[in-house]
Amino acid sequence: MRTASQIAALFTGPQVHRDVYTCPGIYKLEMQHLFANTWVFVGHESQTPNKGDYFTTQIGDQPVIQVRHSDGEIYVLYNRCPHKGTKIAIDREGNTGKFFRCPYHAWSFKTDGCLLAIPLKKGYENTGFEDTENAKGMTAVGAVRNYRGFVFARLAAEGIGFEDYFGDSLSSIDNMVDRSPEGRLEIAGPPLRYMHKCNWKMLVENQTDTCHPMVAHESSAGTAVNIWKEMGNPEPRPPAMEIIAPFMSPYEFFENMGIRTWPNGHGHTGVHHSIHSDYSAIPGYFEALSETHGKERAKEILGENRHNTVYFPNIMIKGPIQQLRNFIPLGPDRTLVESYIYRLVGAPDELLARTAMYNRMINAPTSMVGHDDLEMYERAQEGLMSNGMEWVNIQRLRTGEEDFTEEAVENGTTERQMRNQFDAWVKFMTATMEKA
Amino acid sequence: MAISREEVIDFIYDEARMLDEGRYSEWLALWLEDGHYWMPLDYKQTDPHLVTSLLYEDMFMLRLRVERLNGARTFSQKPKSRCHHVIQRPFIDEMDGDRIVTNTSMHYVETRLDEQFLLALTATHELRVVDGALRIANKRVDILNCDAAFGNIQLLP
Numbered sequence: 001m002r003t004a005s006q007i008a009a010l011f012t013g014p015q016v017h018r019d020v021y022t023c024p025g026i027y028k029l030e031m032q033h034l035f036a037n038t039w040v041f042v043g044h045e046s047q048t049p050n051k052g053d054y055f056t057t058q059i060g061d062q063p064v065i066q067v068r069h070s071d072g073e074i075y076v077l078y079n080r081c082p083h084k085g086t087k088i089a090i091d092r093e094g095n096t097g098k099f100f101r102c103p104y105h106a107w108s109f110k111t112d113g114c115l116l117a118i119p120l121k122k123g124y125e126n127t128g129f130e131d132t133e134n135a136k137g138m139t140a141v142g143a144v145r146n147y148r149g150f151v152f153a154r155l156a157a158e159g160i161g162f163e164d165y166f167g168d169s170l171s172s173i174d175n176m177v178d179r180s181p182e183g184r185l186e187i188a189g190p191p192l193r194y195m196h197k198c199n200w201k202m203l204v205e206n207q208t209d210t211c212h213p214m215v216a217h218e219s220s221a222g223t224a225v226n227i228w229k230e231m232g233n234p235e236p237r238p239p240a241m242e243i244i245a246p247f248m249s250p251y252e253f254f255e256n257m258g259i260r261t262w263p264n265g266h267g268h269t270g271v272h273h274s275i276h277s278d279y280s281a282i283p284g285y286f287e288a289l290s291e292t293h294g295k296e297r298a299k300e301i302l303g304e305n306r307h308n309t310v311y312f313p314n315i316m317i318k319g320p321i322q323q324l325r326n327f328i329p330l331g332p333d334r335t336l337v338e339s340y341i342y343r344l345v346g347a348p349d350e351l352l353a354r355t356a357m358y359n360r361m362i363n364a365p366t367s368m369v370g371h372d373d374l375e376m377y378e379r380a381q382e383g384l385m386s387n388g389m390e391w392v393n394i395q396r397l398r399t400g401e402e403d404f405t406e407e408a409v410e411n412g413t414t415e416r417q418m419r420n421q422f423d424a425w426v427k428f429m430t431a432t433m434e435k436a
Numbered sequence: 437m438a439i440s441r442e443e444v445i446d447f448i449y450d451e452a453r454m455l456d457e458g459r460y461s462e463w464l465a466l467w468l469e470d471g472h473y474w475m476p477l478d479y480k481q482t483d484p485h486l487v488t489s490l491l492y493e494d495m496f497m498l499r500l501r502v503e504r505l506n507g508a509r510t511f512s513q514k515p516k517s518r519c520h521h522v523i524q525r526p527f528i529d530e531m532d533g534d535r536i537v538t539n540t541s542m543h544y545v546e547t548r549l550d551e552q553f554l555l556a557l558t559a560t561h562e563l564r565v566v567d568g569a570l571r572i573a574n575k576r577v578d579i580l581n582c583d584a585a586f587g588n589i590q591l592l593p
Contacts, residue, residue, distance in 0.1 A: 189487025190478050193585035219510035223503050227496065238496040336585050341488060352486050359488045361497075365586035366475065366490045368504055374588055375512035 002029065004430035011422040013402070014395030018384045020425070021199040021392075027332035029429060034313060035060025036142075036155040037428040038264075039165045041315040041326060042066050042076055044342065045149045046186040047093065052111060055093045058328055059155055064141065065089050066151055069111040070098065076141045076153045077113045082134040092190075100138070113138035148177045149185055150324075156432070160264075168407060169266035172309035176319035178301045181288040181346035185322060188352055191338040194365045198377035200314055200329040201421070203337060206373065207308040207316040207325075208269050208417040210254035211396070213247040216376055220368040221247035236280070239354075243361050244369065246275035257307065257412040263405050265312025265424025267417035271409050274307035276320040282350045289347075310417065312424050321355045325363065333381050339363040394418045439536070439565050445526050447570045448540055448561060452521040455592050460502040467572045468564060469495055475577045475593070490582070490589075501592075512590060517548040519591040526561075536563040536570075544593040556580040557593055 002025065010017040010026075019026050040059045043066045047055045054067040056079055063079040065088065079087050081102040088100050088109075099116050101108045108116040115137035118124065129135050142157040150173055152162065177185055196203065206212065213221070224244045228237065237245075258271030270276070289298040308316050314327040322342040330336055341355045362369045384392070397414035404423040410416055454463040474484050475491040484492045493501065504510050522543045530537040537560065544555045562574040577593055 190583060192477060192488055192490075193583070195585040195587045197587070216511065219504045219507040219513075220500065222509075223507055224500050227500055227503060238494070240494075240497050240500065244500075339488070343486075349486060356486060356488050357492075360477075360490060360492060364477075364488070364490050366589045368501060371512035371588050371590055372510075 002026070004433040004435050007429050007433065008426050011419075011426050012391075013419065014398055015391040015393055016422050018390055018392055020422075021201060021381065022332060022384050024332050027199075027329070029433075030329070031061045033432050034425065034429050035062070035329075037159050037431050038313050038424075039145070039152040039154050039160075039162055040313065041311065041324070042144075042151040042153050044185065044187050044324075044340070045074060045146055045151060046184075046342075048074060050095065052095045052097045053093070054089055054096055054111075056089050056091070059141070059153060060329060062155060063087060064153070065100075067096070067100075067111050071112075074144065074146055074151055075112050076144045076151070077138045078141065080138070081107060082115070082137060082139070083107050088138065109137045113140050148173055159431070165264055166266065166311070167262055167264070169262040169264075169268075169309065169311065172268055172306055172317060172319050175301060175304045175306065176317060176322055176342075178293075179289070179319070179322070179347070180344040181292045183292070184345045185342035186345055188341045188343045188356065191326075191340040192359060192364050194337040194339070194363065194370065194374075196335040196337055196374055196377055197333055198335060198374075198381040199332055200327045200335040201425075202377045202380060203327045203335055204310060204312075204314060204316070204421060205394075205418045206377070207310050208259060208267060209415075210257070210259070210269055210413050211251070212376070213254075213275075214250065216372045217244075217247045217369055219372060221245055224248075239357060240361065242279060243354075243358050246278070247369065249275065251413065254412045258409055259412050259414055259417055260407065260409045261404065261417050261420040262407050263424075264427070265421045266310060267420055268306050268309035269412060269417075270305055270307030271412070274305045274320070276307060276318065277305040279320070279354065282348050282354075284348050285351060292346075310421070312421055313428075318358075321358050322352075323355060323359060323363075337363070394422070439568075439570060441528055441531070444528055444531070444536055444538060444563065444570065447563065448526045448538055448559075449523065451561075451572070452523050452542070456520055458505075460505065464495075464499060464502060466570075467495060467498070468566070471495065471572055471574050473498060473575050473577070473592070475579065475582075477582055479578075479582060481582075490579075491577075505591075512588060515549065517546055517590045519547075519593075520545040521593075534565040535573075536565070537561065538563065542593075546589065546591055546593075548590070551587075553587075555589075555593055 010020055043055050048068040051068050051070050054065050056065050065077045065079045067075050069075050086104045099108045106119050110116050141153045141155050143154040145152050145162040221244050228241050257273050259269050260271050261267035306319050310316050316325045324340045326338045328336040341359050343352045394415045404420050473493045477488050477490050524541040526538040526540040529539050540559045542557050558578045560576040563570050564573045
């Protein structure tokens with residue numbers, strides 16, 4: 001068992017100890033503290049549009065159900081029968097009607113979790129059953145917030161509020177939703193599900209790692225550029241060129257695109273421009289968006305080309321292409337990555353087609369780009385077991401002590417966002433630990 | 437001269453063998469220029485465009501895939517993967533003039549280092565007869581557990 005000060009010692013500022021990626025004890029503490037104290041992404045409201053619709057997922061290692069209750073609100077419940085522990089819902093999504101019914105002994109629950117009925121209930125008379133926690137029904141998580149369609153939950157009953165936790169970082173979700181002429185998104189099909197034999201934090205860090213694309217992805221992006229050249233640079237460019245080729249941009253491109261960090265571990269690449277900036281215009285889209293917002297505001301919305309926004313602890317969104325990646329921890333060295341895409345309601349289909357193309361080209365288990373990323377993570381997971389060195393270096397462009405309670409915009413190749421994440425990691429790991 | 441059923445069946449077997457033996461230039465030459473290799477993400481998926489697929493690749497992407505496999509800095513292919521198809525006799529579902537559709541059950545094994553995995557799949561080939569030779573107009577590969585979480589699938593099932 002580690003104390004709060006021992007946990008804090010794992011992050012020195014310029015370095016982080018390898019145990020945060022490899023140690024089963026630290027992982028257990030993350031599940032117990034970090035994923036309980038932070039606001040974690042659950043799902044999108046359009047996954048459960050009607051009363052009784054549910055969707056099953058995990059918050060950290062906790063199985064939960066997102067469900068639309070009869071009052072029209074979304075609830076997040078632990079996926080466990082209060083009787084013997086049986087998971088109430090096994091399929092990934094469905095509609096349960098007015099109540100959940102456990103398939104083992106037919107205990108039933110309203111869709112807000114309250115106990116509805118138990119068969120042969122007189123067997124519990126004079127047993128003191130009504131005073132137990134089991135009699136209350138399925139347990140709800142500590143707090144739930146639906147922000148513009150994105151459902152987040154905090155497992156802990158007490159803790160930081162939603163607005164305090166996310167602050168101005170919500171501007172990235174705003175920009176993604178504002179891109180819909182109707183101001184709302186809709187889930188488009190099932191997510192890619194990609195298994196990674198590495199720690200979940202490696203994936204989160206990679207989202208703002210701007211010094212790897214031109215190296216790790218040379219074999220896909222570089223080869224694409226070469227083939228196009230051999231073909232005589234035909235226009236219009238093959239769709240693959242628009243999506244993959246920008247990964248080959250030079251260091252200066254990434255330096256100049258900028259990185260912004262917000263308090264509590266959130267941050268994004270692509271402050272000034274990004275690899276999504278040069279996508280071709282889709283006929284009719286700007287007109288549709290202008291109709292809603294006026295031309296000036298529509299230009300402003302589309303002028304933001306934020307690349308990857310990390311919402312600490314474990315999701316990333318791409319506003320310009322309406323993608324969300326959920327890095328679900330399954331163990332210290334095992335992470336399930338689910339990559340979702342959304343339709344901009346009211347926008348032309350071509351936008352969604354490009355988004356679907358991006359998702360499969362970059363983030364599928366069959367993706368040439370994904371292959372090299374996973375190779376790097378898994379090599380790192382194995383390499384970190386080496387006793388030759390215990391510390392990982394994250395001090396690029398760190399010239400002194402840093403204050404992560406202030407928003408900052410820096411050179412796009414800084415590793416400040418990774419340090420920002422570890423600063424928040426220490427904060428929310430230790431918030432509910434013994435101080436000694 | 438008309439193409440016989442036996443020639444169609446041999447073509448499907450030959451294609452699988454090319455992939456297993458890594459004869460990719462020959463394999464690319466089987467394709468018509470506007471063909472697509474589609475691997476759906478969802479069971480019985482009908483739309484390749486507005487929901488995610490595992491693959492929906494045109495000739496540019498397939499060529500890129502093949503060239504990447506041989507690249508000097510293709511890190512996930514150091515060392516290289518190997519694959520193996522075991523295929524059942526193809527059904528010829530349609531044979532109408534120059535257009536032929538086949539349906540073939542396969543077991544696909546891919547290996548690299550100490551890892552090996554098995555996929556059960558159904559390949560649907562849309563073939564055309566061009567200048568007396570069979571060519572691939574489109575190919576769809578449905579993986580039985582397409583909605584499961586996979587690690588890297590690096591070669592072509």
